[in-house]
Each structure stands twice: as structure tokens, then as C-alpha cells.
Amino acid sequence: MKTQESQRASGTAGPVTGIDWRFLTVWTGMGTAVAILVFSALIGAIIPPLVAFALLYGVAVWLTRRGGRSGTIMSAVLSFLFIGLNAPFIVPSLSVPASTVDFVMTGLLVVLALSNLVSAIAALRSSSTGVRAALMGRATVALLLLVAVIAVIGRVTYDSPPAQTGDVQLTAQDFEFSASTIESEGGEVSVFVDNKDSALHTFTVEELDVDLQVPGGSTARITFDAPAGSYEFICVPHESEMHGTLEVE
Ligand SMILES: [Cu+2]
Known part of the structure; x- marks a missing residue:
């Protein structure tokens, strides 16, 4: 054998x-x-x-x-x-x-x-x-x-968009978001995320069907409708470390 x-x-x-x-x-x-x-x-x-x-x-x-x-x-x-x-x-x-x-x-x-x-x-x-x-x-x-x-x-082919006036701004660094609570006026909400890590992060609000992919070392921006209320936002791959609350007035 x-x-x-x-x-x-x-x-x-x-x-x-x-x-x-x-x-x-x-x-x-x-x-x-x-x-x-x-x-x-x-x-x-x-x-x-x-x-x-x-x-x-x-x-x-x-x-x-x-x-x-x-x-x-x-x-x-x-x-x-x-x-x-x-x-x-x-x-x-x-x-x-x-x-x-x-x-x-x-x-x-x-x-x-x-x-x-x-x-x-x-x-x-x-x-x-x-x-x-x-x-x-x-x-x-x-x-x-x-x-x-x-x-x-x-x-x-990916263009990192710049932040625009009125954007709610977030940074993702070392697998953390820069703020655990973000606020915005009701109606149209615009969120800008700057990802300083090399890993992919997302800005996701499941309740509002918002799922923004932010490639490593890049920025991304999304505009969505949100009625007044309090919503949880997460990064899907790192949900336990990366989450917070979006307050819409
Ligand atoms: Cu992440």
C-alpha cells in the first residue's frame, strides 16, 4: 500500500x-x-x-x-x-x-x-x-x-464623488464609523461616506432600502427619501462594530 x-x-x-x-x-x-x-x-x-x-x-x-x-x-x-x-x-x-x-x-x-x-x-x-x-x-x-x-x-472606472453642501458626512476608519448618531431634515436625505480603510464598507439602512457600497480608499454618496423617525444604519460586513442611528426630524 x-x-x-x-x-x-x-x-x-x-x-x-x-x-x-x-x-x-x-x-x-x-x-x-x-x-x-x-x-x-x-x-x-x-x-x-x-x-x-x-x-x-x-x-x-x-x-x-x-x-x-x-x-x-x-x-x-x-x-x-x-x-x-x-x-x-x-x-x-x-x-x-x-x-x-x-x-x-x-x-x-x-x-x-x-x-x-x-x-x-x-x-x-x-x-x-x-x-x-x-x-x-x-x-x-x-x-x-x-x-x-x-x-x-x-x-x-470608479470615480470617488466629492461631498456636497447639506450632506450628512460620515467617515469609516479602522472598522468604525466617525459618528454613532447622525441627524438630518426630513424628506430628502443625502449621505456622504469617506472610507479610509482598504476594506469594503457599506452604509445600509434596511428599513429604507438604502444600501451604499463604499469601496476601500474611496468615497460614495447617496440620496434617499426618509420620513421623520429614527433608523438604524449599519455596515453589512462589520455590523457588530459598525452601526449607528440616523435621526430624521
Ligand atoms: Cu464595514
């Missing part, structure tokens, strides 16, 4: 490319771990479950390189959980390409984790030749480049 597996580890490489599923599992697993750590550094916040994933990916890579099935099984399970647990954050981040850090890092992580999942499952089944693994490797690189291209287009 052991010999068979060592043979499988080294003997299934394609004749031309030298890429097999195990090789892809190792590289995409390492890529995911590194991307998680870079992401944490860029947004300046340590999110313990994410760091735990990075460490576990490190273990999976080490086990995969040693041979045997435990590393590839662990990789498949990790990537499945990683994508599943992060699904609520993936869609909002990918919908705002102008928020460069969130978009690029989420895009890279999704591509790498999906590729890792496919490669690990294929390595476990080990029925395929190196040709398919090489194709998957190329597809992974192409998707990573696509993420970068969309991010550049999203960034250069």
Missing part, C-alpha cells in the same frame, strides 16, 4: 508538463494559506478563523507532500469548508471590483480554494493523467489573471 502510494505521488506526472494532481493540490493549498495571511495583513485585522484555516492548509500541504492520502483528504475537506463557510462574504466582495483589496483577495482565494478542492478530489481518485491536471493548472492561472484584470478595470 505504502509503495503504491509513493508511486502514485511521483509516478503520475504528465510526460511533458511534470504537473499532476498532487502537485496542483500542494501549490493551490500553499497559495490559499499565503493569500489568507496577506489578506489579514492588508486589511489590518486578524480574523482568528481565517488564520486557523491558513495554518490547517499548511498542515495539509505538508501531509500531501509526504505522500499517502491524508493530505489530499484534508485539503479537500478544508477547501470545501472554506468556500462553504465564507460564502456569505464571497458574493458581496466580488460584486464591488472597485474595492481592490477585498475583490482581489476574495477572487484569488475563491479560485485557489476551488482549484485545490478539484485537484485534491482528482488526486484521491487518481484516475486521470497529467494532461488534465496541466489543463486545470492553466485554467487556474487564467482565472487568477482574470481577477486582476477585472480589479484594474473596476478601480480605474
